[in-house]
Amino acid sequence: MPTKMILLLASLLTVSLGSTDALAQAKKVRLAIPTFDIVTLPLKMAQTKGFYQKEGLEVEIILVTGSLGVPAVLGNSVHFSTASGSILAAGARGVPVKLVSIITTKPTFDLISDPKIQSFPQLKGKLVAITTRGGTFEHITRLILERNGLNPDKDVTILALGRQDELYLALKAGKISAAIFSPPRSLMLAREGYFKLAVSGDYLPHYPIGGLGVTDDLIKKNPADIQAFVNATLRGVTYYRQNRAESIKFIAKELKQPDESFATQMFDWHQTVLADGGRPSQAWINGVLEPLPDGGDPDTAVAVANEP
Numbered sequence: 001m002p003t004k005m006i007l008l009l010a011s012l013l014t015v016s017l018g019s020t021d022a023l024a025q026a027k028k029v030r031l032a033i034p035t036f037d038i039v040t041l042p043l044k045m046a047q048t049k050g051f052y053q054k055e056g057l058e059v060e061i062i063l064v065t066g067s068l069g070v071p072a073v074l075g076n077s078v079h080f081s082t083a084s085g086s087i088l089a090a091g092a093r094g095v096p097v098k099l100v101s102i103i104t105t106k107p108t109f110d111l112i113s114d115p116k117i118q119s120f121p122q123l124k125g126k127l128v129a130i131t132t133r134g135g136t137f138e139h140i141t142r143l144i145l146e147r148n149g150l151n152p153d154k155d156v157t158i159l160a161l162g163r164q165d166e167l168y169l170a171l172k173a174g175k176i177s178a179a180i181f182s183p184p185r186s187l188m189l190a191r192e193g194y195f196k197l198a199v200s201g202d203y204l205p206h207y208p209i210g211g212l213g214v215t216d217d218l219i220k221k222n223p224a225d226i227q228a229f230v231n232a233t234l235r236g237v238t239y240y241r242q243n244r245a246e247s248i249k250f251i252a253k254e255l256k257q258p259d260e261s262f263a264t265q266m267f268d269w270h271q272t273v274l275a276d277g278g279r280p281s282q283a284w285i286n287g288v289l290e291p292l293p294d295g296g297d298p299d300t301a302v303a304v305a306n307e308p
Contacts, residue, residue, distance in 0.1 A: 046236020085136025087213030126177035
């Protein structure tokens, strides 16, 4: 039986006030992010500029490993998760979770290798690192290896080492030969002479990163609060995009990148992958509804609605 996944966009949510759920009462929102990087920076911008507060929400940002994003929302430990890959895969398997908005329309990761390894045949027999099992990093790593003639289970050894910082240190120390990195670490390593074996967006051009995932139950019980959170987030993204000088300084401060030219490079690159208003085109939706990591073929999609 084919699995189903619905990409539910924020503009499709019908909101109503008066919910009695704890989220609506306290207006405290817990947001899980797998790592603090440039992908999630617009959410931090929304928090810093007070956009959530203007919606009556007190947002707490919590670091939660990507593979635990779905269990975290299902267990009500958090209300939202930006672990989009895990949310999509779980939704395709029938788990009651959905994306209510997206921030980035394609993967932002690069497969970076030791300078001595500049081709995939040279990677055979080596150690390749990911953050955790079962998430976007593992899916993309396996896909890239397979597309380049390597069996991920036989030709290389894939290790789950934790957060991006741990992968970065392991590659620098020569303990691994390659790993998937997101900015700023991917850009830092490229500047330091490490080799870019692959760009993930070339392999999955339609795949959301940093989208907002929630449970079906929360959508039913608290549509007004979800709409408020999405609205504030999108205002943060818009502000981030439209205020280049301030955003570059924000990148330098929050990601601890004192080199302004580097922060500028990161900002300009980021503009090329940010979603337009959190609502992708129909062509993008058709592209993302391809076979997901579990082998399922999602057969249901919701078209993009017009701006409310």
